[in-house]
Amino acid sequence: MTDRLSGKSKTCAVIGDPVEHSMSPAMHNAAFKEIGLDWVYVALRVRAEKLAAAIERVRAFDMPGINVTIPHKIQVIPLLDGLNPLAEKIGAVNTVVNENGVLTGFNTDASGFLRALTENGIRPEGTSGVILGAGGASRAISFALANTRVAPVILNRASGLERAKQLAATVSKTTGTETIALELNRGNLTDALKKADILVNSTSVGMSPDTENSLVPAELLRPDLVVYDIVYNPVKTRLLREAEAAGAATVSGVDMLVWQGAVAFELWTGKKPPVDIMKKVVMKHLSEGNI
Numbered sequence: 001m002t003d004r005l006s007g008k009s010k011t012c013a014v015i016g017d018p019v020e021h022s023m024s025p026a027m028h029n030a031a032f033k034e035i036g037l038d039w040v041y042v043a044l045r046v047r048a049e050k051l052a053a054a055i056e057r058v059r060a061f062d063m064p065g066i067n068v069t070i071p072h073k074i075q076v077i078p079l080l081d082g083l084n085p086l087a088e089k090i091g092a093v094n095t096v097v098n099e100n101g102v103l104t105g106f107n108t109d110a111s112g113f114l115r116a117l118t119e120n121g122i123r124p125e126g127t128s129g130v131i132l133g134a135g136g137a138s139r140a141i142s143f144a145l146a147n148t149r150v151a152p153v154i155l156n157r158a159s160g161l162e163r164a165k166q167l168a169a170t171v172s173k174t175t176g177t178e179t180i181a182l183e184l185n186r187g188n189l190t191d192a193l194k195k196a197d198i199l200v201n202s203t204s205v206g207m208s209p210d211t212e213n214s215l216v217p218a219e220l221l222r223p224d225l226v227v228y229d230i231v232y233n234p235v236k237t238r239l240l241r242e243a244e245a246a247g248a249a250t251v252s253g254v255d256m257l258v259w260q261g262a263v264a265f266e267l268w269t270g271k272k273p274p275v276d277i278m279k280k281v282v283m284k285h286l287s288e289g290n291i
């Protein structure tokens with residue numbers, strides 16, 4: 001974006017370690033350009049011991065905001081001045097907004113997950129949702145659903161069942177929406193899906209090069225189920241292909257990726273994000289194998 005940098009240019013960044021494969025610089029720089037903002041977005045590798053110094057630079061350089069990625073999403077919290085209520089519940093931050101030196105943390109993994117649904121015309125309020133996996137992504141998604149009163153059923157393989165139970169207990173206690181965790185097996189999956197309106201795969205199963213795998217037998221998919229896969233490479237996982245074939249509505253991981261960025265963009269700039277352009281950039285990167 002050097003053709004349009006000036007003395008007035010503002011700088012946003014993603015900080016993490018590693019960050020070199022991030023698609024956020026391409027996505028945000030294209031968005032700034034599209035709406036004619038003299039802003040630039042860079043990826044900065046920040047090691048754990050330099051996190052506090054990096055956050056102080058956000059204030060010192062008067063940056064409008066940053067994204068925070070692995071491994072800093074939790075450790076950044078005590079370095080901020082405040083948290084948005086959903087980020088506080090989740091206990092993890094991926095977006096920071098700087099207003100005159102006051103830094104507030106948000107979790108747009110969670111709000112982006114929800115926006116990707118509503119922007120696809122899906123309103124999950126008051127229903128129940130099955131979430132496969134209990135890692136970092138599952139945490140944001142479980143809180144996002146429970147916070148909108150969609151009762152999560154978290155299914156995880158036996159080796160990670162304890163992790164899933166801890167997550168479910170925290171979500172129940174913090175949101176007041178009953179959240180349960182069960183072992184991921186055919187019987188539990190069948191029962192949980194019978195009562196659910198939305199199914200989310202928050203594991204890496206189905207991700208390239210593992211593209212022929214899915215945790216859900218095709219015969220359990222039905223037309224009145226919304227199927228959301230956080231995997232974005234390939235854009236259409238086996239789970240999404242089989243969901244489509246069953247007549248279900250589908251949402252791809254690309255939408256979650258784009259919407260977590262779009263919500264952050266909105267928070268920093270106060271402007272409507274050019275989501276189509278952002279999605280186009282991500283799709284181009286994916287089609288070129290640039291990840």
Ligand code: ATR
Nearest residue numbers: 133134135136137138157159160163202203204205
């Ligand atoms: P992220 O932070 O992206 O969510 P993660 O923390 O590695 O990534 O979590 C991935 C989740 O997918 C975990 O719950 C993991 O199960 P464990 O908790 O037992 O580790 C789950 N997962 C990964 N590979 C899986 C597989 N082949 N079958 C079932 N679950 C799997």
